[in-house]
Amino acid sequence: MRKLVAIARTGLVAVLLHPLRSGATLFCLVAVLTPYVAGVGVARGLADAAETSVRMGADVYVTGVRFGRPAPVPLTLLDAVRGVPGVREAFPRIVGEIALGSDHVPAVVVGIPADRVPSAARFVDGRMFASGAGNELVLGAKLARKLSVEVGARIPPFYRNRSGERVSKVVGIFRADLPLWEANLVFCSFETAAQLFDQEGFATSLLVRCEPGYRDSVVAALRRLPAVAPSGTEAGPVTPIVTTRDDLRALLPRGMAHLEGIFQVHFVLAFAVGIPLLMVAAGLGLSGRRREAALLKATGWMTDEVLLQGLVESLVLALVGASTAVLLAWAWLDVFNARGIAGIFLPGAGWAPAFRVPFRLAPVPALLGFAVSFAIVSTGTLYSTWRAATAEPAMALR
Amino acid sequence: MRSGRGPALLLATAIALPLLAACVVAASGPRATAREDAATFQGVLGGLGLGAAVDLSGCAACFDPRDGSACSGRHEPVPLGSFFCPAHSGG
Numbered sequence: 001m002r003k004l005v006a007i008a009r010t011g012l013v014a015v016l017l018h019p020l021r022s023g024a025t026l027f028c029l030v031a032v033l034t035p036y037v038a039g040v041g042v043a044r045g046l047a048d049a050a051e052t053s054v055r056m057g058a059d060v061y062v063t064g065v066r067f068g069r070p071a072p073v074p075l076t077l078l079d080a081v082r083g084v085p086g087v088r089e090a091f092p093r094i095v096g097e098i099a100l101g102s103d104h105v106p107a108v109v110v111g112i113p114a115d116r117v118p119s120a121a122r123f124v125d126g127r128m129f130a131s132g133a134g135n136e137l138v139l140g141a142k143l144a145r146k147l148s149v150e151v152g153a154r155i156p157p158f159y160r161n162r163s164g165e166r167v168s169k170v171v172g173i174f175r176a177d178l179p180l181w182e183a184n185l186v187f188c189s190f191e192t193a194a195q196l197f198d199q200e201g202f203a204t205s206l207l208v209r210c211e212p213g214y215r216d217s218v219v220a221a222l223r224r225l226p227a228v229a230p231s232g233t234e235a236g237p238v239t240p241i242v243t244t245r246d247d248l249r250a251l252l253p254r255g256m257a258h259l260e261g262i263f264q265v266h267f268v269l270a271f272a273v274g275i276p277l278l279m280v281a282a283g284l285g286l287s288g289r290r291r292e293a294a295l296l297k298a299t300g301w302m303t304d305e306v307l308l309q310g311l312v313e314s315l316v317l318a319l320v321g322a323s324t325a326v327l328l329a330w331a332w333l334d335v336f337n338a339r340g341i342a343g344i345f346l347p348g349a350g351w352a353p354a355f356r357v358p359f360r361l362a363p364v365p366a367l368l369g370f371a372v373s374f375a376i377v378s379t380g381t382l383y384s385t386w387r388a389a390t391a392e393p394a395m396a397l398r
Numbered sequence: 399m400r401s402g403r404g405p406a407l408l409l410a411t412a413i414a415l416p417l418l419a420a421c422v423v424a425a426s427g428p429r430a431t432a433r434e435d436a437a438t439f440q441g442v443l444g445g446l447g448l449g450a451a452v453d454l455s456g457c458a459a460c461f462d463p464r465d466g467s468a469c470s471g472r473h474e475p476v477p478l479g480s481f482f483c484p485a486h487s488g489g
Contacts, residue, residue, distance in 0.1 A: 012405035045427065049436065050448050056437050057445015061464045070465070093444055095465045097454035106455035110443055117442055123435040142452075177428075179436050181447025181461070204465045207444040243464060248448065251463065316412045323415035330422045347460075348452045355452070361426040366419065 007305050011312025018288065022317060025377060029321030030328065033369045035341065037329035040365040042338055042345050045358030047252070049179045054248045058207035059215055062222060064238035071238050072202035074230035081206055084221045086214025091116060092203030094193035098186070100158055105146050109186045111193020112207075126151035126172030128187075135168035135192050140185035141176035142354035161198045168192075176355050180346065183355040201230060219244055289381075293388035303389045310385040311378060318374035326366050333359040 015022045062081060064073040073092070081090045094111040114131035121128060129136035139149065149155065149170050157165030174182045194200050210218045219242055227237035293306050332338065338357040342349040349357070428436065440446065449460035458465075 009405055012408050015408060016404045041426065046450060048427070052433075052436050053440050053445045053447050056440035057464070063465060091444075093465075095446070095454075095462065097458075106453045108453050108461070110446060112442075112444060121438065121442070122431075123439055174439075175435070177432050177435070178439050179447060180452055182439065184453040185446075187443070248464065252448065316408065319412045319416055323419040326419035327415070327422060330426060334426070346450050346452060347456050356432075358428065359426065361423045363420075363423055366423055370416075 004308070007308050008312045011309045012316060014292075014309060014313045015316050021288075025317050025380075026321045026324070029318070029373045029377070030325050033322060033325035033373060034328045034332065037326055037361065037365055037369055038332050038338065038341050038359075039344065041329060041333055041359040041361045042341060042357060044360040044362050046180075046345060048360055049358045050252055053179065053181070054245055054252060057245065057248075059210045059245055060208040060219055060222060061243045062206040062208060063204070063241045063243065065241055066236065066238050072199060072204055073206055073240065074228050074238060075201050075203060076231050077225070077228045077238075077240060078203075078206060080225055080228070081208060081222065084218055086211050086218045086221075088209045088211050090206055090208045092190055093205050093207055094190060094197065094199070094202075095204045096193070096197050098159065098196060100143070100155075100186075101147050103146075105143065105184075107140075107143055107184050107186045108181075109188065109193050109196055111188050111190040111196075114189040114191075117189075123175045123178050124172040125175065126170075129171055129189050129192070131189065132191075135166050135195070136171045136188065137168050137192070138172040138174065138185075138187040139170055140174050140182045140355075141178075142183035143185065144170070144173045145354055159196045159198070161195055163195075166195075178356075180349075180353075180355050180358060215244070289384050290388035290391075293385055294391070297389060303386070306385055306389040307382060310381045314374060314378035314381045318370060318377050321377075322366070322370035322373050325369060326361065330361060333357065333361075 062073060062077070064071045064077075075092060078090060078092060081087060091113050094109065096109050098107050098109055099105065100107050114129060117128045119128055119130070124138060126138070128138060137155070139147070144150070147155075151170060151173055153170045155168040155170065157167060159165060174185060174187075188196070190203070194202070208218065208222070222240065222242045225240050227239040229235070229237040296306050296309075297303070332341070337353055338359065339352050342353045342357045343351065346353065346357070349355075445464065446462060448462045448464065449457075451457050451460040454461050
């Protein structure tokens with residue numbers, strides 16, 4: 001046992017004896033592994049944020065279609081939905097796109113009834129909008145920064161409405177460490193959102209929460225609802241479409257796995273290019289390694305002892321390289337907010353995201369990174385060592 | 399470094415770095431207050447956002463398919479047409 005420990009110690013010495021070879025190998029490992037660990041971390045963080053969105057959302061979403069395409073839901077459907085046994089609450093929501101400012105900054109308007117919103121929340125600087133107080137808006141952090149507005153700012157009319165336009169007031173700004181979908185948000189009351197889009201009497205969806213144990217019966221009843229025509233217009237009926245939380249949960253892994261999968265494919269390609277580089281780096285001191293092995297054999301070392309020395313050297317390099325990659329990936333994501341890599345996963349995030357990029361480093365990619373780096377480094381080291389160790393020492397030294 | 403302390407220091411580094419990395423992996427992700435705020439935020443809005451887009455200008459479905467939004471970046475029935483949408487193709 002003491003002999004094995006002594007041989008293992010020579011593996012550590014071998015790392016220090018060849019600083020150029022060890023340094024080049026570590027550099028290659030870190031360069032290849034760090035983007036991989038960081039990228040998978042962002043994908044996992046995004047999946048977690050989406051899971052929270054599904055979990056805390058409504059049990060059922062009722063949207064509409066006309067001509068087989070998405071269409072606003074008439075509010076006349078709301079009473080029918082509320083009348084279904086087992087429905088605890090149902091309320092309308094508007095989600096739509098507008099462009100703000102002279103640069104036409106894209107923003108996402110979300111309007112829900114003001115009585116469902118607390119007056120203040122920890123994640124808002126300022127306050128939430130009030131019921132019947134006119135166009136009061138709560139803006140996302142990124143949007144507020146882009147528009148250079150602060151709490152209390154007044155925004156001149158930026159929309160067209162048949163009944164006239166009003167000045168809007170910014171009463172709150174979301175904090176930047178909320179889920180990424182707040183970045184470009186304009187959160188307001190349902191009435192304000194309806195006025196911004198000049199769509200009185202419509203919602204983009206109805207959100208339904210069910211009594212415990214009633215969800216299946218509520219979904220079945222909602223799916224039987226007939227098509228509804230909007231009141232006061234000549235437009236044809238809108239057919240309700242029901243989406244449950246389970247439907248969204250089924251959708252979630254598919255979308256996230258797709259994104260993560262595409263990143264993995266890119267990474268495999270990058271890794272394929274990196275492997276020869278790593279092998280060259282690991283065998284950088286090939287002549288030195290051959291001479292070293294021959295000297296050890298000439299002084300009485302067995303081939304397996306020489307290989308054990310190489311194995312320990314590889315293990316140390318892989319451990320240090322993979323761990324450094326994980327630590328650098330964490331710094332990249334946490335300290336530098338995923339600069340550079342966020343845009344791969346989040347279109348529109350740009351080089352330096354103005355919102356907190358979600359991430360979670362998982363043990364599996366870190367362990368996988370270590371296993372792959374150990375396999376590659378040991379392949380590069382052990383093969384050249386074995387070739388030298390199995391040759392005649394005199395031949396190898398020559 | 400080639401003296402007796404070099405290998406011991408390297409061994410200590412080879413043990414400490416993986417332990418530190420394991421701690422970082424275990425502690426990564428949003429803090430408890432941020433998780434709580436995110437849950438409250440989603441509860442107030444009724445659940446918003448499900449994909450990788452941060453606004454509706456690119457792919458509305460990738461921002462949130464709950465509102466029946468369709469992907470505007472797909473070019474089907476062109477073969478592999480769905481991959482032209484930057485929100486779906488990850489680019």
